[in-house]
Amino acid sequence: MSGQAADRRRFNAPPNAAPLVFVEPDAVASSSAAREDSRAPSQVRPVFLQTGLVTEASGSAYIETGRTKLICAVYGPKPTPPSAPFNAKARLNVEVKFAPFSSGVRRFTPGKDTESPLLSSTLHQSLLPSLLLDSLPKSQIDLFVHILESDGSDSDISAGVTAASVALASAGIQMVGLVVGCSAAFLPSAPTPVLDPTRSEALSSTAFVSLACIPALGTITNISSRGTIPVPQFEEAVKSCASVCGDIHSVARQALTESLAA
């Protein structure tokens, strides 16, 4: 914070500003395998999905799962600038941004954020196989994701994938199916992986898997994992994520049909 060059385009933080330091609250160590919000291990938090919030965009979607809230807008397809080299398939540009108030400690990096490019490329990777971009040469599709409240960056990817796919669908981009994301964490106290972990669960996990799949086709577009996981447990996590994705898919489909009916 201190020593950052003054940015003349904004009001700057006063020098030597530091985040609040809190007295440690009386910690109640929980060694039980039960989850904090008393969900079953394979139970995901209710998903609220709504399209059409950004009126000027071709398509937009707002998703809330638990405390994660993010909004996604799609602009395009629009022509690439003439100076750009020829592309036979449309280019998908993904940009993920965090709101400064999204993670508790003020998160303000005027330039490039170190976490966002990773999320952008994971999102890109998850969505690309579902889109039919051959029919859009010399075009680009801009996808902007803005995370308003973040409950652990990994569950943001899963929610982000679902919202982005719904936004692309409501923008009329041709696709083979909706992409839905789900993640699982391996906690030291629980034998089975817990799905849709909250931030505190993700932070205390020994391993983490996140999955993006197209339930309509039964194909997986992206799996990423962190930590060491024995192979049978990994397979189990992938299977339970994929089955839960079917439920989330019906929520997403519902949101889309409601928006088209309106």
Next chain:
Amino acid sequence: MTTTSAQPIAGPSTAPSSSLTPALFRRLHPRPYLEKFLAEGVRPDGRPVGASAKEGVWRDASVNLGSISTAPASALVRLGNTTVVCGITLEIAPPDITFPNQGFLVPNVDLPPLCSPLFKQGAPADESQVLATRLRDVLLASTVLPLSSLLIEPSKAAFVVYLDIVCLNYDGGVLDAAVLACVGALRQLVLPEATWDPDTLSTVCHPISSQHPGKPITLGPLPICVSFGIFNSHLLPDTTLFESDLCTSLVSVALSSASKGPLFNIYQAGAPLSSAGGEAGGREQLKACIALARGRARELKAMLEE
């Protein structure tokens, strides 16, 4: 585009082709489109226009407080289609040497490319810098947040209140929505109990709980900002983006929401306000703006307080 009907518009013989759908007509000939509506005494979104219009002149406003749980206080404001989120974050910094008994207020307005096709990725647009400056001017002029109430220890530690505004949908009246969001969030803000420890030269805070309830801030007079546009001598309160792009003058009035409270800021851009009445006509228009703004400020204050 919100219009769904495909009825072609029959235009006068001098006007361009009469076989256009409303959406296309709006896109190709925005000025005649707006003029046709105003000739009937309505605006494109159905609101009445004219001196006799009293009801329904303003867009629907709604405020949703405290939705972001990672922020100590937050507000989501919708003004018609314009949607703005304000999140407050707190930090602690040593006060400025010249003002040892004051904290800091740092507003920041972010207009991401998400909210409108007008904004591109990369450096913040001029618009966001202008908005941030005007927001700061309104907030400081109104003394809504007395900076002395942010003090923890004179010359040693004070709170820094960051007001981060993110626009989610850009449809005119963003400053109005931003001021309303800041005011809504500030009303919710409770400063945690903070004690300066002279031994470690640092501040320690207690998380808000029943034993340490913290300190809500006593706010000064709440500012409300209201924007107007002037188009062909019609006064259009609370313009949408489409309307404000066509208006010749734009006026913003920031005043206290208390009845007979002071004016904080008047901003006028574009052509001078004089109409057929000359300079007096311009002054009359400004008085009309201020009177309308007072009514709106009362409404919005009541909405915030319920």
